[in-house]
Amino acid sequence: GYPDCQEFPQITLAMLKDSPSWEAAVKFAIARWQEVLGCPADRFQVVSQDWDTLLTMVSPDAETEARPHLWTYGWEADYPDANNWLGDLLWCEAPVNQLKRPCEETDDLIVQARVEREPDKRLELYRQIEEQFFGPEGEFPIIPLWVGVQPVARQPWLTYSPAVFGGERYDLYRLDWKAKLAGP
Structure with missing residues (x-):
């Protein structure tokens, strides 16, 4: 941890410009980080960008040093299946892998779950994947803020x-x- 925000790095957060909902979410998040971590407001630099610039900044091809640490992004499932979130968005080889996640054991489970035909086994695989991403010891590759x-x-x-x-x-x-x- 970072008691009293000691050694907590400067964080750059990129958000969509002219978006009241994202602006409110970012203000809320920073206020919570200040409250919970004890960090001063100047530890968080917020950069507002138009959509094209934001996508360029977080592109998997963008230089790591130039990328923001955090950014706002919306995703709505295109089809009713766990793979749309866990596979299409978070899989290490997904075309939209803005996270630049390295491939790990979790990604092997995603590939396995994607093609599993037995519903109960498939559900169990997706539960394991969610636990590895979002359980107490999870890596939390994304932070879901709300569902519309x-x-x-x-x-x-x-x-x-x-x-x-x-x-x-x-x-x-x-x-x-x-x-x-x-x-x-």
Whole structure:
């Protein structure tokens, strides 16, 4: 640890410019680090960048010395499967490996889980992966700050299965036109 923030390094945090939600999250995080670690505010340098510049800064090809220590980034699952987070985002060979994580035992489990056909065994593999990433001894390659939710009101004349992950499938919506015209 860093008692009273002794020997705690200067931290650069890059965030998306003109984003009130990220600005609030960054302010909250820094306030907590000050409170919990006892660090002065000047230990944390916040750099606001437009989207293209932020992506360039955190690109796997960016020079390590030029990269921020932390950065804000959003990810919404493209499909309802644990591999979308653990494989597509955190796997050491993922195309979006901005973390530059070296390949380890956890990555072997990701590859194994990705192709496992037995649901219970696959679930157990993903539990092991999550434990290695986010358990008490985990490396915490990312810090999830929030999960967005959307309240949805539905009319009785509209039937559909709401998307759990990714975008809505409007092509699968079914409208009972007679019921709609009949009113409430």
